[in-house]
Amino acid sequence: MKIDKLNKKYLTRAHTVLGLIAIFLFYISTYFGTITIFKPYIQAWELPSTHFSSDAEFEQIIDLKLYQIVRENKLNVKNIEIELPSFKDERLKISSQNQNSVYLNPYTKEILDLNNEYPTISTLFNKLHTGANIPYIGLTLMGVASSIMLFLMISGLILYLVKSKKTNENHNKNFRFKWHKNFGIILTPYVIIFALTGAFLGLMLSTSSVYALSNTNFEKQSIRALVGPIIFKQKALLEDKNKRVKPLQLSKLEEIAQKNYPELKIRKINIYNYRLENSQTVFSGYLKNNRALSSSRINPLSITLDSKTGEVLEKKELEDTHMIKKTLSTFYWLHFQTDEPLLIRIIFFILGIVMLICLLFGYLLWAEKKLSSDYGYYEILNRFSIALLLGIIPASAILMILHWLIPFSMFDRIIWIEGLFYVSWSFYLFYSFKETSIKKIFKMIFLSSSILFMLTFLLHEIHTDILLFELFSSNLTKQFVIDLLLIILACLFYFLYKRVESFSYLEKFERRSDV
Amino acid sequence: MFKKTKSFLHETKSKVGLVHGFTACIGAVILSYLSTLLLSIFLEGDYAVKIIPSMITAPILMSIWGIWILFSKTRYIALKKTFFSSSFLLICLYFSINGF
Numbered sequence: 001m002k003i004d005k006l007n008k009k010y011l012t013r014a015h016t017v018l019g020l021i022a023i024f025l026f027y028i029s030t031y032f033g034t035i036t037i038f039k040p041y042i043q044a045w046e047l048p049s050t051h052f053s054s055d056a057e058f059e060q061i062i063d064l065k066l067y068q069i070v071r072e073n074k075l076n077v078k079n080i081e082i083e084l085p086s087f088k089d090e091r092l093k094i095s096s097q098n099q100n101s102v103y104l105n106p107y108t109k110e111i112l113d114l115n116n117e118y119p120t121i122s123t124l125f126n127k128l129h130t131g132a133n134i135p136y137i138g139l140t141l142m143g144v145a146s147s148i149m150l151f152l153m154i155s156g157l158i159l160y161l162v163k164s165k166k167t168n169e170n171h172n173k174n175f176r177f178k179w180h181k182n183f184g185i186i187l188t189p190y191v192i193i194f195a196l197t198g199a200f201l202g203l204m205l206s207t208s209s210v211y212a213l214s215n216t217n218f219e220k221q222s223i224r225a226l227v228g229p230i231i232f233k234q235k236a237l238l239e240d241k242n243k244r245v246k247p248l249q250l251s252k253l254e255e256i257a258q259k260n261y262p263e264l265k266i267r268k269i270n271i272y273n274y275r276l277e278n279s280q281t282v283f284s285g286y287l288k289n290n291r292a293l294s295s296s297r298i299n300p301l302s303i304t305l306d307s308k309t310g311e312v313l314e315k316k317e318l319e320d321t322h323m324i325k326k327t328l329s330t331f332y333w334l335h336f337q338t339d340e341p342l343l344i345r346i347i348f349f350i351l352g353i354v355m356l357i358c359l360l361f362g363y364l365l366w367a368e369k370k371l372s373s374d375y376g377y378y379e380i381l382n383r384f385s386i387a388l389l390l391g392i393i394p395a396s397a398i399l400m401i402l403h404w405l406i407p408f409s410m411f412d413r414i415i416w417i418e419g420l421f422y423v424s425w426s427f428y429l430f431y432s433f434k435e436t437s438i439k440k441i442f443k444m445i446f447l448s449s450s451i452l453f454m455l456t457f458l459l460h461e462i463h464t465d466i467l468l469f470e471l472f473s474s475n476l477t478k479q480f481v482i483d484l485l486l487i488i489l490a491c492l493f494y495f496l497y498k499r500v501e502s503f504s505y506l507e508k509f510e511r512r513s514d515v
Numbered sequence: 516m517f518k519k520t521k522s523f524l525h526e527t528k529s530k531v532g533l534v535h536g537f538t539a540c541i542g543a544v545i546l547s548y549l550s551t552l553l554l555s556i557f558l559e560g561d562y563a564v565k566i567i568p569s570m571i572t573a574p575i576l577m578s579i580w581g582i583w584i585l586f587s588k589t590r591y592i593a594l595k596k597t598f599f600s601s602s603f604l605l606i607c608l609y610f611s612i613n614g615f
Binding site for chain 2: 003004006007009010011013014017146147150151153154155158195196199200203204205207208210211212214215217223226227230231322323324325327328331
């Protein structure tokens with residue numbers, strides 16, 4: 001591929017400048033996004049009510065308990081929703097519109113005492129990932145950063161394909177340039193998935209009213225009102241009946257549903273007009289052989305049965321669903337890995353780490369070049385970057401510690417945790433400017449990360465009163481994996497702390513005596 | 516003053532300056548929105564078919580339009596590309612909404 005020399009210069013400059021604008025936001029988004037890939041694991045770890053053994057075979061269907069729960073909690077019988085235990089949440093959830101949900105241990109069928117518990121860590125990590133922590137403009141800002149990432153990907157690809165022997169020879173010696181380039185190429189599909197969905201959800205949805213206005217001759221400006229009824233059509237509630245009848249056992253109904261729709265993996269059961277004459281039971285979920293197109297959040301497929309007779313009333317197959325719904329479902333599945341087990345999450349996690357390294361190398365390439373320029377200004381930016389890109393690691397460990405330290409019943413608990421998280425992050429920013437030696441800053445960040453991760457692990461053990469080996473022997477795999485990971489991270493950061501002195505590369509960024 | 520502005524706009528620089536860069540960014544956003552709005556009007560089907568694909572393609576088009584404007588030797592060419600293309604798309608959009 002050949003482009004004009006001047007155009008190549010323009011493109012390189014635009015790639016650098018826009019990269020610097022987007023790197024900080026996109027780094028934060030990628031960092032927290034990479035962690036939230038393991039959201040089901042983190043949620044299981046942070047919610048004590050999910051600490052139950054799952055080694056016994058459980059019977060999903062809960063007829064007797066359901067009747068009792070509906071009566072005791074006065075659930076609205078028009079539509080009772082039962083979310084079956086899954087990889088995402090191992091608890092069994094029963095709810096109805098505008099009423100509190102009831103959670104059950106699916107193995108013992110006992111009602112779980114939530115005791116004000118709330119998934120603080122995963123919620124805050126997710127907020128930081130989407131930019132929702134910045135009021136009003138956060139989501140749009142992340143959308144803009146994602147659009148810039150798409151530009152960086154396309155411009156990077158063009159620059160990669162432009163053959164210039166001279167530059168290749170010069171740059172091949174630079175390890176960071178070589179791997180920034182190679183990682184960039186490897187990550188192209190990853191960037192397309194995540195930056196495109198990020199741009200769509202962040203930027204395009206917040207500016208979607210222009211599309212609504214232009215398509216309705218300036219009559220409607222809400223895209224939800226136009227598109228919602230087409231792709232998110234809800235099943236209408238059934239008309240009221242007074243006559244009460246005893247429905248078939250849920251286990252029997254589930255058997256009929258599976259017999260008529262064997263490829264459907266049931267995730268949710270909706271009972272309309274529970275125990276009334278015209279009651280219907282809808283079993284919905286995803287296709288075992290096509291998870292992407294039938295992701296359970298966007299495009300769930302279903303089978304509707306008459307609760308009294310078990311007769312199949314409706315069967316919604318993949319062919320019957322809207323084309324756009326299938327497209328969005330694929331997007332959603334690729335971004336959130338809905339219903340996916342561990343393996344795919346590990347692959348995306350590794351790609352996320354590679355992305356973070358690629359972004360870091362990109363920044364370092366620019367920072368190295370500017371060492372000989374206006375030192376004072378770039379010195380400030382370098383220290384700011386250390387606090388932002390590395391300081392986020394111990395700050396997120398502090399957030400996890402606060403989750404266990406601050407009582408669940410405390411008023412405005414989330415605000416306290418979120419506020420203290422920002423305070424700790426600011427502390428690393430302050431320390432980066434206060435401390436003269438770059439090596440000392442790295443040492444402090446690594447050592448504090450090591451201590452904080454170890455403390456997080458210990459606090460979890462103390463709070464839940466279960467030791468690590470007990471977690472393993474009680475088959476609490478998710479909680480065990482997270483605790484083990486925390487120990488590994490603590491050891492890794494301690495190792496890095498011990499090795500900082502030998503990082504000769506950092507010396508060139510040390511503060512000069514003439515500044 | 517006119518001469519000064521004219522020479523400023525026609526000057527070829529080795530670096531992307533503020534005017535050039537700003538034109539590329541703003542131009543890319545305007546052109547991508549206008550072209551996808553036009554696409555949404557031309558696509559046949561319900562509102563979901565018309566709007567969602569246009570919204571998905573907009574961020575990609577933003578980069579492509581941006582690179583196209585960026586590849587201008589002078590600021591004048593960059594401004595000309597942005598102005599004429601957006602005018603053309605605006606006229607097309609006006610007629611496709613209101614009819615001829």
